[in-house]
Amino acid sequence: MEVAAVRTHRHAAPLLRPFVTAARRTEAVEYLAIEVELRAGVIGQGTAADTKPVTGEDLASITAAVTGPITAALTGARGTIAELSALLARSVDGASSARAAVDVALHDAWGKAAGRPLVELLGGAVHTRIESDMTVSLEEPDVMAQHAREAAAEGYRVLKIKLGRDVDEDRRRLDAVLDAVPGARLRLDANQGWSVQQAIEIIGAFEADGLPVDLVEQPVAAADLEGMAQVRRAVSTPIMADESVWTAADARRIAELGAADMLNIKLAKTGGIPEAMAIADVARDAGLTCMVGAMMEPSITIAGAAHVALAHPAITMVDLDSPDWLTTRHPSGGYKVQEGWLALTGGPGLGMELLRPDQDPPR
Numbered sequence: 365m366e367v368a369a370v371r372t373h374r375h376a377a378p379l380l381r382p383f384v385t386a387a388r389r390t391e392a393v394e395y396l397a398i399e400v401e402l403r404a405g406v407i408g409q410g411t412a413a414d415t416k417p418v419t420g421e422d423l424a425s426i427t428a429a430v431t432g433p434i435t436a437a438l439t440g441a442r443g444t445i446a447e448l449s450a451l452l453a454r455s456v457d458g459a460s461s462a463r464a465a466v467d468v469a470l471h472d473a474w475g476k477a478a479g480r481p482l483v484e485l486l487g488g489a490v491h492t493r494i495e496s497d498m499t500v501s502l503e504e505p506d507v508m509a510q511h512a513r514e515a516a517a518e519g520y521r522v523l524k525i526k527l528g529r530d531v532d533e534d535r536r537r538l539d540a541v542l543d544a545v546p547g548a549r550l551r552l553d554a555n556q557g558w559s560v561q562q563a564i565e566i567i568g569a570f571e572a573d574g575l576p577v578d579l580v581e582q583p584v585a586a587a588d589l590e591g592m593a594q595v596r597r598a599v600s601t602p603i604m605a606d607e608s609v610w611t612a613a614d615a616r617r618i619a620e621l622g623a624a625d626m627l628n629i630k631l632a633k634t635g636g637i638p639e640a641m642a643i644a645d646v647a648r649d650a651g652l653t654c655m656v657g658a659m660m661e662p663s664i665t666i667a668g669a670a671h672v673a674l675a676h677p678a679i680t681m682v683d684l685d686s687p688d689w690l691t692t693r694h695p696s697g698g699y700k701v702q703e704g705w706l707a708l709t710g711g712p713g714l715g716m717e718l719l720r721p722d723q724d725p726p727r
């Protein structure tokens with residue numbers, strides 16, 4: 365492969381409803397689309413959105429990283445996908461969302477040049493479909509109950525519930541959701557919002573009352589792996605690391621400390637596909653399972669994540685509902701979600717049409 369050019373254009377997609385977590389409130393997804401054109405004329409694409417609460421990157425810093433050091437490093441570069449991906453990883457410090465977007469574009473171009481779906485080039489589809497969830501963001505209990513009902517009506521059986529902003533209210537929120545959708549299974553995400561002691565008490569109470577909780581994500585501060593291990597030992601609900609795991613090295617440390625049963629892999633944290641696959645390899649070797657998640661990101665990123673998810677045996681769950689939050693879904697192709705199950709739709713690379721600059725125009 366030889367990179368002829370890297371191009372960017374800006375977009376904005378309004379959300380159907382605000383997205384609220386313990387860390388932020390979002391009304392529209394502004395994003396940067398990246399095209400990597402190979403010398404052979406093939407164009408791969410990726411997208412990056414503001415991920416400031418997690419990676420510290422906003423659209424301005426992402427744009428600066430892509431149009432500056434990343435474009436400088438890649439333009440005219442030749443090599444295998446592994447070599448180009450490694451070159452990209454070295455081209456800039458941090459900037460994991462920016463690197464992830466360009467890495468997805470490189471991988472899309474790789475697949476298109478080979479005329480094969482990316483999932484095949486990543487080792488083949490070990491799953492034909494994988495169950496996703498619908499996120500219910502952190503609102504008043506009655507609002508969360510209504511959103512849970514809507515998700516269930518769309519066929520989602522698994523709801524991801526954002527908690528952790530005010531501990532006393534979390535249980536009322538959960539009860540409202542379960543009253544609205546009694547058959548739902550829950551993935552809870554505290555986004556680092558609890559202390560170790562709070563986490564043990566809260567999760568213990570959920571267990572005592574038999575709530576249908578499949579897992580609890582990032583109960584305590586990202587850096588407090590010892591504390592998370594303490595929580596894990598004290599409860600029987602599986603604990604998932606999210607903000608604590610960015611790299612394969614993080615995953616190894618989490619496994620060594622027994623800090624989590626599960627890992628949430630997001631391309632915006634890993635900086636690209638090879639590190640995401642490396643985390644899944646660590647998980648497989650340590651007997652952990654993985655979810656592939658995403659930030660509030662558009663469908664090109666999500667398609668890249670879906671190809672990764674379906675290609676690895678240690679990845680058994682996805683949390684890739686963010687495009688369902690957008691008023692538009694551009695471009696078409698890539699993957700579909702039916703009754704809560706995500707599957708790829710085929711085609712070379714990501715299997716998507718090229719996003720046009722006039723789709724999701726910037727506001």
Ligand SMILES: [Mg+2]
Nearest residue numbers: 553581582606
């Ligand atoms: Mg999370």
